[in-house]
Amino acid sequence: MSSEFWSEFPPRRNRAHEVCGPGALFFALSFAAQTPGPVLWVSERWRADRINPVGLSDFLAPGRLLTADAGDHLEVLAVGEEALRSGSVALVVMELNKPIGLTEGRRLQLAAETGKTRALSIIAADTGSNAAETRWQCAPVFDLVDSTLQKWELIKNKSGTLGVWDISWDAKARRVHVVSKTGERPGSESRAG
Amino acid sequence: MWFPKLASDRVLRAEPVDAPFALTLHQNNTERIYCLNEAAEAAGLHKGMGYADARAFCPDLQSRKADPQADLRFQHTLARWAGRYCPWVGVEGHDGLVLDITGSTHLYGGEAAMLDDMHLRLHRAGIAVRTGLADTRGASWALAHYGRGIAMPGNALGHIGALPVAALRISEGDSVSLQRLGVRLISDLVALPRATVTRRFGPGVLLRLDQALGRRAEEISPLPEAPHYGVRLTLPEPIGLAADVMAGTGRLLERLCTRLKDQEMGARVLNLTLRRVDQASQNIELRLARPLRDPDRILPLFQRGVDKADAGFGIDQLRLEAVRVDALPPEQVSRATVRRQDQLDDLITRIGNRIGLENVRRFLPADSHIPERGYIISPAAFSDPAEGWSAPRPRPVRLFPPEPLHHTGTEPPGRFRWRRMSLTTGRATGPERIAPEWWLADENWRFGVRDYWRVETKQGWRLWLYHTPQNPGWFVQGEFA
Numbered sequence: 001m002s003s004e005f006w007s008e009f010p011p012r013r014n015r016a017h018e019v020c021g022p023g024a025l026f027f028a029l030s031f032a033a034q035t036p037g038p039v040l041w042v043s044e045r046w047r048a049d050r051i052n053p054v055g056l057s058d059f060l061a062p063g064r065l066l067t068a069d070a071g072d073h074l075e076v077l078a079v080g081e082e083a084l085r086s087g088s089v090a091l092v093v094m095e096l097n098k099p100i101g102l103t104e105g106r107r108l109q110l111a112a113e114t115g116k117t118r119a120l121s122i123i124a125a126d127t128g129s130n131a132a133e134t135r136w137q138c139a140p141v142f143d144l145v146d147s148t149l150q151k152w153e154l155i156k157n158k159s160g161t162l163g164v165w166d167i168s169w170d171a172k173a174r175r176v177h178v179v180s181k182t183g184e185r186p187g188s189e190s191r192a193g
Numbered sequence: 194m195w196f197p198k199l200a201s202d203r204v205l206r207a208e209p210v211d212a213p214f215a216l217t218l219h220q221n222n223t224e225r226i227y228c229l230n231e232a233a234e235a236a237g238l239h240k241g242m243g244y245a246d247a248r249a250f251c252p253d254l255q256s257r258k259a260d261p262q263a264d265l266r267f268q269h270t271l272a273r274w275a276g277r278y279c280p281w282v283g284v285e286g287h288d289g290l291v292l293d294i295t296g297s298t299h300l301y302g303g304e305a306a307m308l309d310d311m312h313l314r315l316h317r318a319g320i321a322v323r324t325g326l327a328d329t330r331g332a333s334w335a336l337a338h339y340g341r342g343i344a345m346p347g348n349a350l351g352h353i354g355a356l357p358v359a360a361l362r363i364s365e366g367d368s369v370s371l372q373r374l375g376v377r378l379i380s381d382l383v384a385l386p387r388a389t390v391t392r393r394f395g396p397g398v399l400l401r402l403d404q405a406l407g408r409r410a411e412e413i414s415p416l417p418e419a420p421h422y423g424v425r426l427t428l429p430e431p432i433g434l435a436a437d438v439m440a441g442t443g444r445l446l447e448r449l450c451t452r453l454k455d456q457e458m459g460a461r462v463l464n465l466t467l468r469r470v471d472q473a474s475q476n477i478e479l480r481l482a483r484p485l486r487d488p489d490r491i492l493p494l495f496q497r498g499v500d501k502a503d504a505g506f507g508i509d510q511l512r513l514e515a516v517r518v519d520a521l522p523p524e525q526v527s528r529a530t531v532r533r534q535d536q537l538d539d540l541i542t543r544i545g546n547r548i549g550l551e552n553v554r555r556f557l558p559a560d561s562h563i564p565e566r567g568y569i570i571s572p573a574a575f576s577d578p579a580e581g582w583s584a585p586r587p588r589p590v591r592l593f594p595p596e597p598l599h600h601t602g603t604e605p606p607g608r609f610r611w612r613r614m615s616l617t618t619g620r621a622t623g624p625e626r627i628a629p630e631w632w633l634a635d636e637n638w639r640f641g642v643r644d645y646w647r648v649e650t651k652q653g654w655r656l657w658l659y660h661t662p663q664n665p666g667w668f669v670q671g672e673f674a
Binding site: 022023025026029038045048049050052053054055056057059062063064066067068069070071075078079082086089139140141144147148169 | 533536537539540541543544547548552553554555556558564567568570573578579580582583584587588589590591592593594619620649650651652653654655671672673674
């Protein structure tokens with residue numbers, strides 16, 4: 001089960017990916033944590049909610065992070081495309097709140113291919129473009145023991161299968177960790193048998 | 194050369210006023226007249242007069258605020274202009290210039306002709322000027338301010354002897370005391386025994402006298418010539434293709450960068466002006482993330498601006514100027530690491546020219562336990578990445594302005610509504626008390642200390658709530674991963 005996950009995560013190079021849902025920020029940060037190199041974070045200037053570098057220093061060194069505050073939706077896409085094309089950053093994260101059209105999605109995809117980088121758009125549910133390579137839906141899950149548990153669902157994949165995984169954050173190794181299904185945990189009946 | 198009305202002439206050149214006019218400056222809590230035109234002087238006003246009094250004297254007085262900085266710039270502009278008469282031009286006080294015209298008078302046909310030329314040109318430009326010409330700096334100052342004309346060589350005393358002692362550039366107090374003693378003219382002062390003057394007034398008065406009479410040397414320090422980073426290319430035939438403009442810009446850049454390299458400078462802001470045949474011109478501004486003087490790197494950054502420019506009927510002049518330059522000393526670099534950094538800088542430049550260079554930022558750590566002040570946001574073009582991040586306790590990955598919750602009590606709510614969602618608390622960790630930094634006045638922290646709780650809801654959301662015990666209320670401020 002977890003080997004399937006590791007063939008999908010971190011999402012493939014030279015491609016544009018999308019993530020939605022309340023756990024999207026966690027996904028983006030885990031993605032950035034496993035991508036060496038500078039990360040450009042593009043968002044719109046008017047947004048009141050900001051990423052907090054002190055909080056995300058658990059995931060990646062904030063020194064790797066560059067932020068760009070664009071004026072509007074189109075500027076976010078334009079800045080993202082420019083950065084992807086230049087290939088000087090390893091990952092471009094765009095926070096979007098309007099639907100991406102097919103043209104824009106395809107342009108991001110082409111730019112990521114030219115620059116040999118990865119693009120990740122944080123989108124609202126059901127506003128992605130068909131040009132994206134993968135789309136993930138992430139949501140935090142309440143758990144009595146683990147307070148980083150998330151459910152990640154791969155809901156679109158152009159070159160692979162879909163899947164659902166329970167994910168937790170391993171703070172020591174600074175990477176995500178796949179939680180085995182209830183039946184497959186060490187010590188459970190099916191495993192022993 | 195003395196410009197008695199430099200400040201008001203500067204303003205009146207821009208917007209002529211045919212009435213009493215004065216510039217006012219706020220000094221010692223009152224508005225005082227800083228400079229005034231002839232009409233205002235004729236009405237009985239003078240410098241340093243209170244503005245309210247002046248208005249009472251002269252009801253139709255027009256006035257503007259004085260701008261001493263702009264006056265200083267104007268004075269330096271005039272100094273540059275005066276370079277047409279001789280290369281040795283210095284600034285005298287805040288309203289004068291001093292020129293050493295030794296050896297350049299014959300170019301204008303003699304001293305008198307040169308002075309006439311100065312007067313004529315400045316009069317045409319609308320600037321009042323008084324000139325004095327003598328062997329020494331002191332004597333010419335005296336002539337410009339209190340007399341007029343040209344002092345013959347070797348006969349300074351003969352010309353300035355009849356001027357009042359104030360013409361010696363001595364302090365106002367000294368000049369008044371000398372007059373009280375009956376020493377009104379410079380010739381009277383020369384007649385006095387030197388020892389008595391020194392005993393009474395110190396060495397200052399005689400120093401000025403000696404300087405004026407040429408017994409002691411006084412130098413003129415010319416203004417340093419500011420290096421000019423501008424190049425232009427005039428074309429015999431207008432061009433219109435973007436590729437041609439880029440080729441022209443490339444040539445200009447090569448020349449400019451050679452000049453920058455000689456001075457060990459790097460361009461920070463570049464301005465490319467395209468002049469079209471119909472005399473309209475377009476500016477393309479390029480702001481760089483790092484000081485640069487490498488033409489191969491700068492040229493591609495102009496591509497976007499040049500593509501957008503409208504060539505009209507053709508462009509016949511290109512002008513490239515480094516508006517802002519920073520020191521860029523040569524440094525040893527290793528090939529491996531620098532390439533990626535250069536690419537990143539170019540990217541910051543390109544993004545910065547699209548959304549504004551100050552909008553590309555990075556985070557720097559700050560030493561504060563207040564969550565919003567635990568970091569500094571700094572423009573990426575003017576800072577370097579810093580290490581030293583530490584979060585002693587878990588901190589949310591996203592912060593937003595506090596959103597109030599409907600709840601009372603000191604324990605976190607069991608059920609609450611937030612962003613139109615109904616949430617149930619599964620586990621609450623806390624409280625963590627954070628006190629405001631009293632040494633900084635912060636409007637957001639006016640409700641006193643905060644007790645922070647990390648609340649994990651059954652619906653999945655992990656939120657950062659706080660309670661303000663000193664002014665009961667509950668707020669949501671952040672979201673954990």
